[in-house]
Amino acid sequence: MAAVLESLLREEVSVAAAVRWIARSAQSSEEDAGEAAALRSLQPLRKEFVPFLLNFLREQSSRVVPQGPPTPAKAPGSSAALPGRPGGPPRGGRGARSQLFPPTEPLSAAAEAPSARRGGRRRGAGPARERGGRGPGSLEEGVGAESLLWAGSRRPRAAGSPGSPSRARCDPPNLSNLEEFPPVGSVPPGGAGTRPSRRINPTPVSEERSLSKPKTCFTSPPISCVPGAQPSVLDSSPWGQGPAAGCRSLQEEREMLRKERSKQLQQSPAPACPTPEPGSTLPTRTGSLTAEPADPAKVSSRQRLELVALVYSACIAENLVPNLFLELFFVLQLLTARRMVAAKDSDLEPSPGVLDSLESPLFQSVHDCVFFAVQVLEHQFQAMMGQLSAACSHSHFVRLFQKQLLQMCQSPGGAGGTILGEAPDVLNMLGADKLGRLRRLQERLAAPQSSCGPCPPPSFPGCQGFFRDFILSASSFQFNQHLMDSLSLKIRELNSLVLPHPEPSDEDGESDVDWQGERRQFAVVLLSLRLLAKFLGFVAFLPYRGPEPPPTRELQDSILALRSQVPPVLDVRALLQQGLRAHRAVLTVPWLVEFLSLADHIVPMLDYYRSIFTLLLHLHRSLVLSKDGEGEMCFLNKLLLLAVLGWLFQIPTVPEDLFFVEEGQVDVFEVDTKTSEHGLDGVPVVDQHLLYTCCPYIGELRKLLASWVSGSSGRSGGFVRKITPTTTTSLGALPLRTTQGLQAQLAQAFFHNQPPSLRRTVEFVAERIGSNCVKHIKATLVADLVRQAESLLQEQLVTQRQEGGDPGQLLEILCSQLCPHGAQALTQGREFCQKKSPGAVQALLPEETPAAVLSSAENIAVGLATEKACTWLSANITALIRREVKAAVSRMLRAQGPEPAVREDRRGCSRACEHHAPLPSHLISEIKDVLSVAVGPRDPEEGVSPEHLEQLVGQLGQTLRCRQVKTWQHALLVCPCMWLITRATLAQGCYSKDGANIQGLLAFSPQFLCPPAEQHLAKCSVELASLLVADQIPVLGPPTQHRLERGQARRLLHMLLSLWKDDFQVPVPLQLLLRPRNVGLLADTRPREWDLLLFLLRELVEKGLMGQKEIEACLDSLHEAQWPEDFAEELATLFNLFLAEPQVPEPQLRACELVQPNRGTVLAQS
């Protein structure tokens, strides 16, 4: 096989001929005789050529850092079929490349062996931490060979055991599974932009992986990483596929960093073209510390690569490869390669002698890989798009595209963050402050000089350019359609994503303090949406884009007429309206702007889009920055919207007259910038960093000012880039301007020579104490204010009920009274941090820490904790108090229900109460039984004893009086404000004054008697009274005495009256007594006795339970019911009697009621 390739490389055989030879068994006539002869001899090997080529490429590229999983090599049978290694068992479960290394080339392997051995051993012994410090790329790079060897030597029963089919041989990568796509660039933190696939993929447990985890390597000493047997194993490893890391000294790392910087400096700010060197833009944007930009000038053997690429492309074009996507995957891997495994260029410097031979490695550097990939892509892309005929292929590819787009274009904060974050051991030496400076410096160096003034046209910076050009050069209708579908779907999905923000009722301070997580997530979602929308806009309006608006009016009109019939690719208007309604404009508008920014000239004239612009315009007008009140959008949120909208209105495609149009047709949708509690708009999700990321042009202002300050204008494009050179050593020499700055620098210097753990401890303590401080303030100061609010509210409610007011106003009044007290929070916070931090630092540092060091560490911890706490408190305390008061007020209003008066006299148990009262459910059940016996039907022997009745009413009293003091203890535990009150009242000894408040609060603590049960008890007690009055309760006892004695009945009624008056805390439905049904109970008795009813009515008036007028009204309405004639007459008499008897003092009533003969009885008998 190698011979074929070699003859190709030596140009003995043309590519076309080779491909023809591979593709067809029969020779075609046009073939050159020489070629035919050369190839004929190889005829038996023909069918094995393609597998060989594929394996060769995989093998060759294995030394290049692959991104993600290795592309499975071709053809299960191929290696087995290779001469010299018949049916050889696979050597490992994972590394398909190494497994399929062609053993038919013992010569080349042998020739390479010494250098490989050399390199391998040295690398193996090199500092392991380098391997670990490199991020995802380095994690994968070792897997191919190194870990396989480890697995072989250490774990003989691991995946590579003979007979177990290797994963690579059985499973081509699942293209529908996005997880298997190579990760380019680090995944943005938070990961919200890339939602994991819903499909659950069984994760194979891999020993290799765990062994090659960077962390283990990083923390353990280098030697321990390498098993003793390894060097010898490595020796047998062909091509020097030893452990990944090269031995680089720090000096070398620095050297690279310097190179990197200078490269970035040189890089042109304009978006780079993708071909012929798309790689030049890719790795720099996304790469890690060691990412090497591909450079066509550094391609080692251009000719050879071109040839192989040609053959490879031809194979792909002729569909000679089994899996198109696999090859695409592979090519993309090469394209996104970051660096070589073999570190030294000098090691592999190709000598001219071996240039044409297969003996020298094909891919010697990233440059080679990228060059090869680009060559192949040039040959194939359009061709491949043509082949992607099946719709599902398109959709798969589109998903890959989208995923790749998001990952590559979103490495957060440019390259800086990742670079510096991942090489801590080098850069930690500089100290955090220096690190920050270095980062800023790097950002400034890497940043383009200017982003074309304060209002640049839409552009595709960085690797976005690659994707744009990809779309342009693919120019595949199907692809674009699928891309639009996919982007639309993703946009919808992200746009409706529920972003967590702290609930108003959230008790936990954590979410307040550690807001950054939510902000970060929002930022990730927002940036993803903008990116996706931009590309959607690009693709959607691509067919219509032109440099100029249509020349003539007629043409324009006809285009308009046509275009207005085309449905929009994504119903952005609905999404916008939805966003505005849901108060999520801060999320929806920025991406919509990106989408619209790529519209063509016609779009703003279409009715559909015009209405969107109008809506946006109206929104723009309504976002007045100076308005800052309750329910307003947060300042930075507004600013972001204003910035992006302003930018949109200035884009050339948006006609100028649009902005200055009369606002006549705003009726489309009323824009409401008032935010609701649950909308995102009211949550401070936008920070300055996000604002600058979304609107880099805002930075122009700063540049302008800077250039004015530096006094230089006009030079070098107008703006000057000022970089003050600083070095580590010059730290002391810098002028120290303020005491504070000096202190900060002293603190930095203090940590410089202390063990890192000291710094970590101090920072940890500060972080936790700061957070706890906020929680403490919430539980003390804020809770105290809430309590004040509650008592103020009680007073206000009483007044308001008389005057009739609005609870909303009440809240405002309360807040205005209480919020100023929030200022105390800072003092208290400072005290808290001062008190708590030193102890924690002391506990966490070693006993032996010198006193001076300890006290400095304590002081720094106090300072940092205070800073953290006070920063948060000063920004949020007012809002917090407001929120808590609001929650408390609504809780109280809810608990009080429509009749707040009822709750006012809530009482607890008396001191004597032993809490042995029967349970309410038991009482309801018992009373229900009495009622059912009384109402019937009943068995002859059924009845109620008078004692039982009295006992029941007595128990009812007990139950009503036993009001929850038992759970005080717990109430105090769970409700700090209760604890505060108790503490305060106990301290001041002012039970009488604040006692009522405690009782009031007690009403909200749980108790056995819940309001519904109490209401039912009240109702049942009234029914019982009705039965007593009508003498309807069958009494147990001797057959002669089936009725309750009058005295007993009266005693029971007295008891009930007393319960109604004193013990029930819910309204008692006494008017039931005078409903026709209840009064009608009297109609059945013979002789009718009205005295008890009269007695009851009088007592009700007497005790103030019912008003005279109320009773009169009830009696009056009784006349309306249909009664037997005699009953109606008696009722009328009773009414008159009740009216005639004026509201009299006790003695007269007593006389009326108790003196024989009873008037009621007389009345009934007369």
Added chain:
Amino acid sequence: MILTKAQYDEIAQCLVSVPPTRQSLRKLKQRFPSQSQATLLSIFSQEYQKHIKRTHAKHHTSEAIESYYQRYLDGVGKNGAAPVLLELANEVDYAPSLMARIILERFLQEHKETPPSKSVINSLLRDPSQIPDGVLANQVYQCIVNDCCYGPLVDCIKHAIGHEHEILLRDLLLEKNLSFLDEDQLRAKGYDKTPDFILQVPIAVEGHIIHWIESKASFGDECSHHAYLHDQFWSYWNRFGPGLVIYWYGFIQELDCNRERGILLKACFPTDIVTLCHGAAAP
């Protein structure tokens, strides 16, 4: 009161086609004197509810409603004071309160132009004295006070029992010094599905670690337990880990088969509790 499946079946067998009146309950208590009243009532109530669920539909056909209404009218026409509605319900083997609802609804349909809303019906059932027809008001009231499985009073009792047992459990937890978060606190924190109590520090009950406790003031029969497992307990388990369910009125012994999987059943507050010992490092 933990019953074996056989014991439970024996009780359930006695409840077939028994009207839900206090007389039936009395007989049941006499038949099973060793069982607690609350347990018997709970079993009775659950069995009766199952029965009603099975037969509910046939009482709500328009033919059935018409025939019931006609029989009611005939009955009260003869004697308004007789327990017409109650006897009708018992005769057709339907809950008196539900029969009252059917008749009331039918009555209002006849006397009002618009069909009555559900809330109107409910409010009239809660306070029958507002029913415009005096006879019907009495009949409805009689049905409600005589029904021990359905109706507003029974609903209130059930609700109160549930509430009281939660308070009871809370007090027991406090007594044992076990700190917890209750349902309200958890809801305030944003949890949607929460047990009655989550222990802030897990405990071991009879050797099983538990994180939460759910109070059920009912008897745990197969039907209800499986429904609870599906709707509640496994969800709690998913969110918070293993936990304890207290069926205050007992349960079928055989149902306590998920102990190893993380759902422990008890009929009372556990006594065998092991708590985490702070500071007591193992020797």
